[in-house]
Amino acid sequence: MIELHTPLTAEKLKDLRAGDRVLLSGTVYTARDAAHKRMLEQLDRGEPLPFDLQDATIYFVGPTPTKPGERFGSGGPTTSGRMDRYSPALLDLGLRAMIGKGKRDDAVKAAVVRNGAVYFGAIGGAAAVIAACVQSCEVIAYPDLGPEAVRRLEIENMELTVILDPVGGDLYETGRAAYLQAAGK
Amino acid sequence: MRELTCTAVSAAVRQLCIDANYHLPPDVEARICACRAAEPWPLAQATLATIEENLEIARKGVFPICQDTGMACVFLEVGQEVHFTGGSLTDAVNEGVRQGYADGYLRKSIVDDPLFDRKNTGDNTPAVIHTELVPGDGLKITVAPKGFGSENMCRTRMLKPSDGVEGLRRFVLEAVEQAGPNPCPPLVIGVGVGGNFETVALLAKKAMLRPADAAHPDPRYAALEQELLAAVNALGIGPAGYGGQTTALSLHIASAPTHIAGMPAAVSICCHVARHKEAVL
Numbered sequence: 001m002i003e004l005h006t007p008l009t010a011e012k013l014k015d016l017r018a019g020d021r022v023l024l025s026g027t028v029y030t031a032r033d034a035a036h037k038r039m040l041e042q043l044d045r046g047e048p049l050p051f052d053l054q055d056a057t058i059y060f061v062g063p064t065p066t067k068p069g070e071r072f073g074s075g076g077p078t079t080s081g082r083m084d085r086y087s088p089a090l091l092d093l094g095l096r097a098m099i100g101k102g103k104r105d106d107a108v109k110a111a112v113v114r115n116g117a118v119y120f121g122a123i124g125g126a127a128a129v130i131a132a133c134v135q136s137c138e139v140i141a142y143p144d145l146g147p148e149a150v151r152r153l154e155i156e157n158m159e160l161t162v163i164l165d166p167v168g169g170d171l172y173e174t175g176r177a178a179y180l181q182a183a184g185k
Numbered sequence: 186m187r188e189l190t191c192t193a194v195s196a197a198v199r200q201l202c203i204d205a206n207y208h209l210p211p212d213v214e215a216r217i218c219a220c221r222a223a224e225p226w227p228l229a230q231a232t233l234a235t236i237e238e239n240l241e242i243a244r245k246g247v248f249p250i251c252q253d254t255g256m257a258c259v260f261l262e263v264g265q266e267v268h269f270t271g272g273s274l275t276d277a278v279n280e281g282v283r284q285g286y287a288d289g290y291l292r293k294s295i296v297d298d299p300l301f302d303r304k305n306t307g308d309n310t311p312a313v314i315h316t317e318l319v320p321g322d323g324l325k326i327t328v329a330p331k332g333f334g335s336e337n338m339c340r341t342r343m344l345k346p347s348d349g350v351e352g353l354r355r356f357v358l359e360a361v362e363q364a365g366p367n368p369c370p371p372l373v374i375g376v377g378v379g380g381n382f383e384t385v386a387l388l389a390k391k392a393m394l395r396p397a398d399a400a401h402p403d404p405r406y407a408a409l410e411q412e413l414l415a416a417v418n419a420l421g422i423g424p425a426g427y428g429g430q431t432t433a434l435s436l437h438i439a440s441a442p443t444h445i446a447g448m449p450a451a452v453s454i455c456c457h458v459a460r461h462k463e464a465v466l
């Protein structure tokens with residue numbers, strides 16, 4: 001496992017390759033489609049975003065409500081493809097890593113390579129396991145969006161797998177192909 | 186005539202919503218364990234182990250299995266001798282969902298208007314309710330919360346009679362292939378064939394809710410279930426889509442009579458968090 005700490009600069013990510021397993025610690029920001037839509041609208045109006053995008057990591061998640069006495073609810077990744085129309089613009093403005101699950105389109109793949117960024121996969125449905133690595137959670141924007149509000153999370157050793165890497169690798173293609181080859185299919 | 190109070194219905198639905206979101210049905214969990222034991226690909230095995238660990242944590246009742254605690258899909262088998270007192274049955278079900286999602290700290294994921302407002306209703310209602318009249322004086326309630334990562338990957342298609350078994354096979358494989366990693370594989374798949382446009386999707390969903398080891402009573406369909414499951418797993422998508430043998434945990438078919446001119450088909454795709462809980466009142 002490769003240990004990484006935010007902020008994630010292109011330098012820190014340049015040797016990562018699709019399929020690498022990573023333990024990520026530091027600060028990540030949560031956002032789903034509704035929050036992305038608002039962020040892009042704010043950018044259009046020339047307003048500042050709720051957090052600094054430079055070398056930032058966005059986690060596509062809408063957690064369950066936090067129970068009293070807990071730090072976080074369950075919070076596994078949501079389907080990233082719904083953010084495809086927003087991600088390239090954010091990557092070009094400094095966003096360096098995304099955490100989610102599922103396929104991305106060609107525009108996102110190109111923006112990942114162009115910016116030396118990475119798209120990490122978290123295991124969909126492993127939401128209770130992921131909750132354990134969240135140290136703190138604070139809503140920092142759009143509270144009216146409920147589970148879709150933007151939150152700042154402090155995480156420790158979140159287990160991730162590199163899906164899209166800075167040189168154009170895609171685990172969804174190579175992982176499957178390697179398995180099929182090994183299985184002789 | 187037997188009387189059932191709406192309060193009793195709400196209380197049952199409330200508990201089922203909570204239980205379903207913290208405890209996976211034992212047959213689904215058993216399939217996950219069996220598939221991990223049989224999985225030859227290391228990354229796939231590790232992913233399945235994490236999924237099992239997740240179920241262990243969720244079982245303790247603090248963290249739901251998945252953050253997408255779903256749209257509450259409620260099946261009611263209402264005995265025709267039952268009379269509900271103290272309000273409307275629909276309201277009683279929605280009240281149960283409201284209480285369950287609040288008290289269980291489950292995520293509220295329903296928006297009021299699909300196209301324009303998309304404003305969260307704040308209590309996860311309304312539920313999707315399917316009511317069936319059956320003989321007797323009981324009420325069977327099944328709550329099946331369904332996340333939309335997998336719901337978005339479901340398909341319906343009006344196949345032609347001449348498409349036959351081969352057409353159905355192609356449709357199923359195409360649906361799973363297109364879904365790829367998005368619906369959080371390993372999957373639980375329900376295939377519906379027959380009926381008409383609006384019933385075939387429901388057939389597929391009901392097939393998806395069948396216990397993992399319950400084969401179709403007709404041996405021809407049962408054999409096709411086996412064959413399609415093997416074909417799906419030969420795709421190599423694997424757990425989380427990272428590659429591997431375990432793309433689906435189970436596959437069931439539900440069939441129904443149809444028109445001479447058609448062969449409607451539907452593929453209901455669910456993630457490994459294939460939640461449902463039943464109660465009989």
Ligand code: SF4
Nearest residue numbers: 125251332334369456
């Ligand atoms: S598809 Fe299933 S496992 Fe994946 S996020 Fe949705 S509910 Fe959770």
